[in-house]
Each structure stands twice: as C-alpha cells, then as structure tokens.
Amino acid sequence: GAGVSQSPRYKVTKRGQDVALRCDPISGHVSLYWYRQALGQGPEFLTYFNYEAQQDKSGLPNDRFSAERPEGSISTLTIQRTEQRDSAMYRCASSLAAITDTQYFGPGTRLTVL
C-alpha cells in the first residue's frame, strides 16, 4: 500500500496479557517512530528506529514496553503484562530519512485493557 499500515486496528485484552502491535512503514522509509496518544491529547513519543537500529527509546514508559525492527522494515511494539493504564491509541509513523523529513502516520491501533 501507499501509506503506513498498522495491525490490528483494535485490540481488546485482559490485564496481564501480552500484546504485539505491528507497523508496516511506507516503502523505502528509513526512519520509523512509535507514539502513544491518550484521548484528547497529542501523541507522545515512545521510540524510534533508523533502519533496524533503535536510536532512542527514552519515551518507553517502563520495561514492559519494547520494540524491534529486525530487518529495517516492519516493526513490532510489544507490551508485556498489560495494565489498564496502557489503554490508548498507539500510532506508528515513518519518514524518508533526515531529521526534518515529514513523518507520515498510520491509522493507529486502539488498545483497550480490561
């Protein structure tokens, strides 16, 4: 496809379960970003990759959150032992390369932890 895709679009899980959220960036885009957006707020940075290298994970809230991009394309954000406070929209974005290149966002995954 032409844009950033994310799956699943909606995920409902029970507290304590692990979830894996997938992002497929725009073809050829080097940089990939994960953000979390609470209702009524702007997105907040979680982590980002250049190719397969995780360059910054300062936004990951705790060690239950991890991300990988093993082949420099598709990325997975994993949340272990989910808690209700993890409920949010998780957004992925990609950009061609350089710092001021525009980040294009995917449709997001709405995560609900019961």
Place this chain on the structure above:
Amino acid sequence: AQKITQTQPGMFVQEKEAVTLDCTYDTSDQSYGLFWYKQPSSGEMIFLIYQGSYDEQNATEGRYSLNFQKARKSANLVISASQLGDSAMYFCAMSLEGGSEKLVFGKGTKLTVNP
C-alpha cells in the same frame, strides 16, 4: 526540553472565512522544524505543512499557511476560505535537528466550521 503550547482548546469559524490557530514553542536550539497535523473525527493524522527554522519565507500549502515569527517563537496556522471538512483537531509539533528526531506535540485545537 522543547515544548509546544496551543492555548485554544476550541475555535469556531464561519464557512468561507479565514481562521488562525495559535502555536508557540519553546526551545534553546537554533535548528528545528515545525509541523501542523490535522486529525479528523476518523482518527487519522494528516500532515498539513512544515516550516524549517532557517526558512526565511512562511510556508504555504494550498489554503494552509504558516505564520512563522521566530523572535516570538510562534508558528500559527492560517486556514483561508474554511470548509466544512476542515472541522477537526489540529496539532502543532516540533522536531529538533540533530536531536532524537522525535516530534513533540501540543495538546491540540478543536476547530469547528459552521455552515
């Protein structure tokens, strides 16, 4: 640390009129980028316009223009000839050159265009 402030939680405009959405930013860096995104009720994040800190001219993209005042650290979005489809949340964001490349977002402004 950089910060984006959007002081207008909600704005109303009449169809076909122009509207300005405010954004101020705080950074000690000299090189940075400023972005505006639109989020309609469907939830997507749509890129609208970009302004680099060294750009001397204000950015324009169709009906969108960015009123960049560097000394005042403001990057207001101007939408001309508003349309009903412009009703949405609008987010201002900043990235730092040479930094982590993350975008820092404001809290957004909800724009409603009335017929």
